[in-house]
Amino acid sequence: MDDLKVFVGNGERVKVEFIGLASLVLDSGFVLDLVDAVYVPIMTRNLLSVSKLVQSNLQFEFDKFGFSIFRNKSLVGNGFIVDGMYRLNCNSPNQSTARLNVISTKTVKKQKNHKHFGIEDLDISKKKG
Numbered sequence: 001m002d003d004l005k006v007f008v009g010n011g012e013r014v015k016v017e018f019i020g021l022a023s024l025v026l027d028s029g030f031v032l033d034l035v036d037a038v039y040v041p042i043m044t045r046n047l048l049s050v051s052k053l054v055q056s057n058l059q060f061e062f063d064k065f066g067f068s069i070f071r072n073k074s075l076v077g078n079g080f081i082v083d084g085m086y087r088l089n090c091n092s093p094n095q096s097t098a099r100l101n102v103i104s105t106k107t108v109k110k111q112k113n114h115k116h117f118g119i120e121d122l123d124i125s126k127k128k129g
Contacts, residue, residue, distance in 0.1 A: 026077035
């Protein structure tokens with residue numbers, strides 16, 4: 001993992017700490033499993049890729065107030081807009097905390113509470129040299 005980096009908004013490349021499974025429990029009780037979630041401690045926002053979630057048979061409807069998530073035409077989750085960004089409603093004591101089951105290709109790590117995660121379509125590059 002030492003050689004994986006993520007490009008952030010200011011052009012800086014920051015270290016990927018872990019890649020693994022992130023399980024989010026939505027307000028509805030639906031468990032949203034994020035495969036190959038990328039944990040980058042320095043990131044201040046949790047980012048999800050709608051395009052990756054759509055590939056797992058989820059459907060989304062967005063409007064000016066928020067969004068809804070459906071699986072097989074059944075509502076499984078929703079969110080709202082905060083400071084110009086869509087925020088997912090999670091069943092968590094702290095909205096910014098997700099339970100990560102972190103599994104790297106080398107070792108299995110203990111379950112931890114982490115504040116930050118993203119998923120694989122963030123711009124990940126191998127460090128050269």
